[in-house]
Amino acid sequence: MNNQRLKKILKDMEVNNLSQMLVSDPAAIFYLTGRWIHPGERMLALYINLNGNNKLFINELFPVHEDLGVEKVWFNDTQDAVEIVSRYVDKEKPMGVDKNWPARFLLRLMELKGGSTFVNGSSILDIARAxxxxxxxxxxxxxxxxxxxxxxxxxxxxxxxxxxxxxxxxxxxxxxxxxxxxxxxxxxxxxxxxxxxxxxxxxxxxxxxxxxxxxxxxxxxxxxxxxxxxxxxxxxxxxxxxxxxxxxxxxxxxxxxxxxxxxxxxxxxxxxxxxxxxxxxxxxxxxxxxxxxxxxxxxxxxxxxxxxxxxxxxxxxxxxxxxxxxxxxxxxxxxxxxxxxxxxxxxxxxxxxxxxxx
Missing domain, CATH: 3.90.230.10 (Creatinase/methionine aminopeptidase superfamily)
Incomplete structure (x- = not known):
């Protein structure tokens, strides 16, 4: 991960009272990791948290084996990828989600984490990239x-x-x-x-x-x-x-x-x-x-x-x-x-x- 860019994102998250966020936009993930991953219809998500518990959720189909400075959590086509993400999400705190995450993934996470608050966190990354x-x-x-x-x-x-x-x-x-x-x-x-x-x-x-x-x-x-x-x-x-x-x-x-x-x-x-x-x-x-x-x-x-x-x-x-x-x-x-x-x-x-x- 680009530590300087990540620090800026985390600082802006804190200013916006947002302790966790899911980033799915491949361009934003490239901005933070230096690696392009084009998932097609499959799920791709970078979870960033103020406590440092960052994870990259990625399908085994994609051969991303180099060190990106973030722990990778792998899944395959037969697994419920969103359920795997849900294990790391803090239900008690608002979750930032970027504007490009497909509804089929967001709705599934909302179903699994009923009662959680979801907000559009895209502006934090958009402004940083500007x-x-x-x-x-x-x-x-x-x-x-x-x-x-x-x-x-x-x-x-x-x-x-x-x-x-x-x-x-x-x-x-x-x-x-x-x-x-x-x-x-x-x-x-x-x-x-x-x-x-x-x-x-x-x-x-x-x-x-x-x-x-x-x-x-x-x-x-x-x-x-x-x-x-x-x-x-x-x-x-x-x-x-x-x-x-x-x-x-x-x-x-x-x-x-x-x-x-x-x-x-x-x-x-x-x-x-x-x-x-x-x-x-x-x-x-x-x-x-x-x-x-x-x-x-x-x-x-x-x-x-x-x-x-x-x-x-x-x-x-x-x-x-x-x-x-x-x-x-x-x-x-x-x-x-x-x-x-x-x-x-x-x-x-x-x-x-x-x-x-x-």
Missing amino acids: YKDDQEKDFMREASRLNDMAVEKMIKLIPEKHSEKKMGQILGTIYEELGAEGFSFDPIIAYGANAADPHHGPDNSIVKEGESVIIDIGCVKDSYCSDITRTVFYKYASDKAKEVYNIVLEANKRAIETVKPGVRFCDIDAAARNYIETEGYGKYFTHRTGHSIGIEVHDFGDVSSANTDIVEPGRIFSIEPGIYLPGEVGVRIEDLVLVTEDGCEVLNKYDKELTIVE
């Missing part, structure tokens, strides 16, 4: 460096007129060649009118002259995620398309300039949104300005009008305003930012000025 340590920052920088290289290669491929779907397939090879561990999310490659759908699924469309091309991609390196979006134009861009692009670019820059300790996430969202609204395209900016990122591409927390939390050093999140005109053009520009003591570090370095690909 603040990146020095090693995590370096991992995120490297993942973003590789992603910058990948988006450059993708843009250079546009004149070859591959379909959106084929571009996504090529991206997998690019990531492999760069030494990445795979996709952090399914890539979004969108030409022309398709680019007006923020979450367009790549299809067999072929780029046409004058169309915008949205490339929204991310890779994983050292188990940490990257995410970047660049929009370019093939052969030429109409005056309206250029106008939309420059408005989104300015919104992106204004939001980034707002990022520093002490501001609220909603203030960053407003910096982008208010400018787009002032320019007359407010109703075409249909999503939040950004999301947190780390071990998962969508970590806890976002950059939205509803998030009044204060920005603090160590947080990493995206800034990705967009304008989507149905049937015409879509533009999104996304960078990841790391909050520093006096501002932010932009993790993506690839150029974002208006680009026409010949």
Whole structure:
């Protein structure tokens, strides 16, 4: 177990009057143990307790034999795994359970421990993971460096007129060649009118002259995620398309300039949104300005009008305003930012000025 991270979790549990917790989210277990375990439909749970009686409940199917700094409690497919967990749970004290534990396991534990109090303990781990340590920052920088290289290669491929779907397939090879561990999310490659759908699924469309091309991609390196979006134009861009692009670019820059300790996430969202609204395209900016990122591409927390939390050093999140005109053009520009003591570090370095690909 990562003792420094565990100590922080235990301290926050104590502050929240929570003496025991079950962690089932594989990403959270990786955060604490350094080991990925993907259980599928089988039960996986890390039990942590202020008294130090920590246990990792794991199916014998998974060959996790190295020392993870926590005692392993094994079970097999014919045993009642939750009943085994129940032997260690203190019925007299509230039990924290993370939000991802399947109901079939939670309901069984509630049945076995009738009268026990169960609470959502996810926020404790979510908040801890939101603040990146020095090693995590370096991992995120490297993942973003590789992603910058990948988006450059993708843009250079546009004149070859591959379909959106084929571009996504090529991206997998690019990531492999760069030494990445795979996709952090399914890539979004969108030409022309398709680019007006923020979450367009790549299809067999072929780029046409004058169309915008949205490339929204991310890779994983050292188990940490990257995410970047660049929009370019093939052969030429109409005056309206250029106008939309420059408005989104300015919104992106204004939001980034707002990022520093002490501001609220909603203030960053407003910096982008208010400018787009002032320019007359407010109703075409249909999503939040950004999301947190780390071990998962969508970590806890976002950059939205509803998030009044204060920005603090160590947080990493995206800034990705967009304008989507149905049937015409879509533009999104996304960078990841790391909050520093006096501002932010932009993790993506690839150029974002208006680009026409010949």
